[in-house]
Amino acid sequence: MCGICGWIDFDHDLGSPDARRELADMTATMAYRGPDDEGTWIDGPAALGHRRLAIIDIQGGRQPMTLDEDGQTALVLVYGGETYNYRELRQRLVALGHRFETSSDTEVVLHAHREWGRRNPCTAVSELNGMFAYALWDTAKRELLLIRDRLGIKPLYYYPTQYGVLFGSEPKAILANSLAERALDADGLRRALCSVADPNNSVFRGMREVRPGHIVRVTREGIKEMSYWQLTDSGHTDDVPTTVRCVRELLEDTIQRQLIADVPLGTLLSGGLDSSALTALAVHFSDERIRSFALDFVGYTDNFTPGPGYATPDGPYVQEVAKFVTTDHMNITLSAHELMEPDVRASTLHARDLPFTLCDKDSSLYLLFRAIRQHVTLVLSGESADExxxxxxxxxxxxxxxxxxxxxxxxxxxxxxxxxxxLEKLDLPGYIDEQYRRALAEVPTLTGPASADPHERRMREVCYLFLTRYLPRLLDRKDRMSMALGVEVRVPYCDHRLVEYVFGCPWSHKTFDKREKSLLRAATADLLPQSVVQRVKSGYPAIQDPIYDRMLRDRFTALLNDRNAAVAPLLSVDGSRTLLNATDSTSWVEHILTLDDFLTDYNVSLTV
Known part of the structure; x- marks a missing residue:
């Protein structure tokens, strides 16, 4: 797990002192993503930077990593993430004559591209099972490949320039280069204000994300994007018992692969079905005692108020699961004052690197990982099971x-x-509708008997929307908050084999017991207490302490009274005052405060 960045300029030699300094500045922004090591590689038009969080082959996995042929460097790789099937791929490559100098998965990715990617890089990437974002420079072809995993677990951005491209794991790496502009235009503001993951818009003008499941090829002739993976209709024919058995087998194989590490690991445990099943499987397959971690707030359980999506507090279920599966458990308990500390809010924004917020859920997650980092470097998370x-x-x-x-x-x-x-200029409803129609056009056609059922067709669309336009926002948040503290988070429910298989299932299979997550419940019920098996879903906890809301509104009041606030030109005075006095407006207040902090701290110019 690491942070990567780089710069390709086909008309200039990047070995000059000024260019080296710019690359060093870009690489330095990734320090917290990779606190264990750093490295750069520069030759002619290519300059690559890397910061490393060592998880596998701590001594041998240094980067940038090169592959030499006939005494010359042929390929150079900066890689972030994990390839979980690297041991099997390594055996295949050794049988084909490849020789390895390290035990790292990074070197396996290099050789996989040399063996299977000469004609088409998609062939090589398709062999990888994992979460990754990496850049591969081919010295002979003078070609850069930017590659992102299938679900978009690991982030990767790029910024076309006059003579090439800048790229980085996060926008801040690109913005550290003088060629990048810190500007927010109408499209970027639309993305910032709408709760939809737009794969073609990264907020900053001129900057783009590498889409999940895609490769961006950069040559002197230009930049081209290609897809190596997409969700398809599998024509699912398994009955419910067979489907449940296959889900269990896929989960067991995935968990075993994702337990491989050379550092201490644990799990995030909420007492819900997703994290509890994951923790139980980790305990079953691990040779070491698993540590589990849960988020709590001061007085949360005793004063809990049920609401939409929050039927029960996590605490009692967490304790029951930890005892039932025998983990070494720790609760991380936070207060409203901790969440509102200026340095915590600033650090959370810097970790996010974009003007998105899930309110106190961002800062609480940041503080959770800050506490976890004192005990382990790697955790498994139940993210994406709901999608x-x-x-x-x-x-x-x-x-x-x-x-x-x-x-x-x-x-x-x-x-x-x-x-x-x-508002009239942005036409946010029109923007959302455009995004919606574009996403619908991508949905694979449903085949087989289920295709005649309108509800089955609509649920296929809904599942696709959640996997491609909702889940990426949550994965991005989990990656940023964890990596800001040097913690790697693995997400077993994002294993592409599991996602493909379950996506292909009829909705009637997914709800065969007339409840949510029927397949997961049936596949893992034997591992868990019945109270957890039957528990109604409760979302990631949000603080319910009125002190937090009061502190938030005090800050919002000060913002509205500041005529020089960066966000002031965007606001309606009357509308904002109404928002301040509304009882159900906390999330909107958070959004405005975050946008103001972003515009100020990042020195962003508005061009709307």
């Missing part, structure tokens, strides 16, 4: 399912706090 197995209430609410938009978006978006002229 894969259909866990959210949206999947089961006919009004949300049949809405002619993204199911998680409410009709009233709360945008009344924005300046009316700006």
């Amino acid at each position: 894969v197995f259909g866990g959210y209430s949206y999947f089961h609410d006919p009004a949300h399912v049949q809405a002619d938009t993204f199911p998680w978006l409410e009709v009233d978006t709360g945008w009344q706090y924005l300046d009316p002229d700006l």
Whole structure:
């Protein structure tokens, strides 16, 4: 797990002192993603930087890593992430005559490209099972490949320039180069304000994300994008018992692969079905005692108030699971004052690197990983089980399912706090509808008997929307908050084999017991206490302490009274005052505060 960055300039030699200094600045922004080591490689038009968080082959996995042929460097790689099937690939490559100098998965990726990617890089990448974002420079072809894993677990951005490209694991690496502009235009503001992952828009003008499951090829002739993976209709024919058995087998194989590490590891445990099943499997297959970690707030369980998506507090279930599966468990308990500390909010924004926020859920996650880092370097997380197995209430609410938009978006978006002229120019409803139609056009056609059922067809669309336009936002958040503290998070439910298999299942299979996540529940029920098996889903905990809301609104009041606030030109005074006094507006208040902090701290110019 690492941070990568680089610069390709086909018209200039990047070995000059100024260029080297710029590369060093770019690499330095990735220090917290890779606190264990750093390295750079420069030759002619190519300059690559790397910061390393050592997880596998701590001594031998240094980067940038090169592959030599006939005494000359042929390929150079900067790699972030993990390839879980690297041992099997290594055996195949050795049988084909390849020789290895390290035990790292990085070197396996290098040789995989040399063996299987000469004609088509998609062939090589398709061999990899893992989470990754990497850049591969071919010295003979003078070609850069930017490659991102299938679900977008690991981030990767690029910024076309006049003579090539800048790239980095996070926008801050690109912005450290003088060629990159710190500007937010109308499209970027639309992305910042809407709860939809737009794979073609990274907020900063001119900057793009490498799309999940895609390769970006950079040559002197230009930049081209190609897909090496997409969700397809598998024509699922397994009955329910067979499907349940296959899900269990896939989970067991995935967990065993993702337990491979040369550092201490643990699990994130919420007491819900997803994290509890994952923790139980980890305990079963690990030779070491598993440590588990849970988030809690001061007084949360004793004063818990049920609400939409929050039926029960996590605490009692967490303790029951930890005792049942025998983990070495630790609760991380936070207060409202900790969440509102200025340095915590600033660090959270810097980790996010973009003006997105899930309110206190971001800062609490940051503090959770800060505490975890004192004990382990690697944790397994249940992220994406809801998207894969259909866990959210949206999947089961006919009004949300049949809405002619993204199911998680409410009709009233709360945008009344924005300046009316700006709102008219942005046309946010039109932007969301455009994104929705574009996503629908990608959904693979349903085949087989289920294709005649309108509900099955619609649920295929809903599942696709969640996997491609909702999940990426959560994966990005989990990556940023963990890597900001030098913690690697692995997400077994994102294993592409599991995602492909379950995506192909009829919705009637996914709800065969008339509940959410039927397949996951049936596949893992024997591992867990019945209370957890039967527990109704409760989301990632949000603080319920009124002190937090009061502190937030005090800060918002000060912002509204500051005529020089960076966000002021975007706001409607009357709408913002109304928002301040509304009882259910906390999330919108958080969004405005975050946007103001972003514009100020990043010195972003508005061009809307």
